[in-house]
Amino acid sequence: MALIELKNLHKRFGRLVVLDGVDLSIEAGQSLVILGASGSGKSVMLKHIVGLLRPDEGEVWFSGIRIDTLPERQLMPIRQRFGFLFQMGALFDSLTVAENIAFPLIEHTHKSASEIRQIVAERLRMIGLPGIGQKMPADLSGGQRKRVALARAIALEPEVILYDEPTTGLDPIRSDVINELILRLKRQLKITSIVVTHDMQSAFKVADRIVMLADGKLIADGTPQQIRQSDNPAVQRFVTGEASPEELSVLRDID
Ligand SMILES: Nc1ncnc2c1ncn2[C@@H]1O[C@H](COP(=O)(O)OP(=O)(O)OP(=O)(O)O)[C@@H](O)[C@H]1O
Numbered sequence: 001m002a003l004i005e006l007k008n009l010h011k012r013f014g015r016l017v018v019l020d021g022v023d024l025s026i027e028a029g030q031s032l033v034i035l036g037a038s039g040s041g042k043s044v045m046l047k048h049i050v051g052l053l054r055p056d057e058g059e060v061w062f063s064g065i066r067i068d069t070l071p072e073r074q075l076m077p078i079r080q081r082f083g084f085l086f087q088m089g090a091l092f093d094s095l096t097v098a099e100n101i102a103f104p105l106i107e108h109t110h111k112s113a114s115e116i117r118q119i120v121a122e123r124l125r126m127i128g129l130p131g132i133g134q135k136m137p138a139d140l141s142g143g144q145r146k147r148v149a150l151a152r153a154i155a156l157e158p159e160v161i162l163y164d165e166p167t168t169g170l171d172p173i174r175s176d177v178i179n180e181l182i183l184r185l186k187r188q189l190k191i192t193s194i195v196v197t198h199d200m201q202s203a204f205k206v207a208d209r210i211v212m213l214a215d216g217k218l219i220a221d222g223t224p225q226q227i228r229q230s231d232n233p234a235v236q237r238f239v240t241g242e243a244s245p246e247e248l249s250v251l252r253d254i255d
Pocket residue numbers: 013016018036037038039040041042043044045087
């Protein structure tokens with residue numbers, strides 16, 4: 001049985017159709033990369049997986065439970081089985097790094113202060129930033145902030161982590177640190193990973209499987225090797241980073 005299943009998912013905002021019949025099954029332990037142009041609906045798709053958005057039509061299943069129809073109260077325990085590294089990686093600016101990581105533990109568990117301190121220290125070690133617990137988010141680099149956000153996302157030992165553009169805005173070395181962390185979490189914690197990215201190097205490094213979203217549908221689905229060799233022109237352009245003549249036509253008026 002698939003751990004996560006999206007069945008015929010449809011979502012529109014006003015007249016804008018974002019998801020137009022998405023079907024996707026994700027096996028436990030898999031690391032899936034979702035590619036797609038800006039605005040193609042990748043973040044919207046992730047939000048459906050954790051019940052932050054509800055589909056207009058279609059179903060979302062997690063671990064044998066249909067979740068898109070569950071009331072908010074019953075979604076809470078399910079959401080705790082997910083770690084979500086949001087696109088904006090928002091940390092609470094007025095809290096220290098340690099308090100940020102402790103936040104979900106205080107909110108959702110009855111662990112003692114000393115247990116929480118231990119978990120926070122352990123998570124900081126896992127992301128390779130031991131001893132920065134007392135710093136404020138404003139004093140960290142962008143890459144460090146992403147890693148702290150990741151430490152917070154794994155505070156509750158989730159079964160699944162959703163990464164929304166985890167390497168965007170980072171230099172290649174910092175990006176690779178994040179890629180290695182994604183791989184390590186998958187290996188050490190047997191976590192199922194779903195990674196939205198524009199970063200092809202990252203995609204090919206972390207993925208067991210890659211899908212691509214375009215015009216509200218999945219237009220490609222395969223191993224990294226199959227995606228590299230795809231004969232779909234839209235997929236090829238994405239992989240090689242070359243715009244089509246239509247895509248370049250937006251520049252016509254600039255010359
Ligand atoms: N809550 C919302 N209300 C109205 N429109 C929305 C909402 N969320 C997303 N959209 C619109 O849906 C479309 C898809 O958005 P989404 O954030 O999923 O894109 P994306 O593929 O994640 O893009 P990017 O790569 O730039 O992050 C966009 O046109 C966006 O403006």
